[in-house]
């Protein structure tokens with residue numbers, strides 16, 4: 001088979017890296033830390049679709065009443081292959097309201113090269129929030145290409161493609177309750 005006709009690799013869920021229980025414990029810890037470091041007056045939690053939807057919904061539900069949380073989502077598309085981003089980002093769905101003067105927490109599923117989050121933060125900064133913090137569930141820190149301020153991180157992971165708990169391969173496996181290594185599959 002020549003290069004042109006070679007089929008793209010197919011992945012399926014492999015070894016469990018973080019169980020449902022481990023994720024839930026860590027998510028609660030993150031929410032407690034964020035709450036302890038957030039002044040009153042309302043926190044706008046911004047999830048990046050689609051990957052952060054499940055993480056955000058668990059994280060936000062661990063946040064205390066006093067934090068006066070509001071939730072919004074952004075949807076962005078980054079150009080590049082399924083497993084790699086180019087850092088060129090297009091906004092598909094913007095926030096519903098103005099963030100000027102607000103305390104904003106951006107919630108992302110995973111940070112890899114950092115290009116996506118870096119672009120997004122630069123864009124949100126121009127809208128003059130009172131504060132802008134980031135919370136990522138997974139950090140592939142060894143692959144970072146641009147410096148990004150990660151204020152809260154769930155787990156640091158090695159360079160491997162992972163799926164589950166919101167993370168997908170080709171749009172699949174986001175629904176898995178645990179986080180797993182993606183395993184090549186011959187079919």
Ligand code: IMP
Nearest residue numbers: 085111112113114115116161162167168
């Ligand atoms: P970055 O711009 O390289 O930091 O890439 C961040 C985005 O790439 C994430 O929001 C994910 O959509 C995607 N991504 C990077 N690594 C993985 C992975 O291991 N599994 C699923 N998606 C990933």
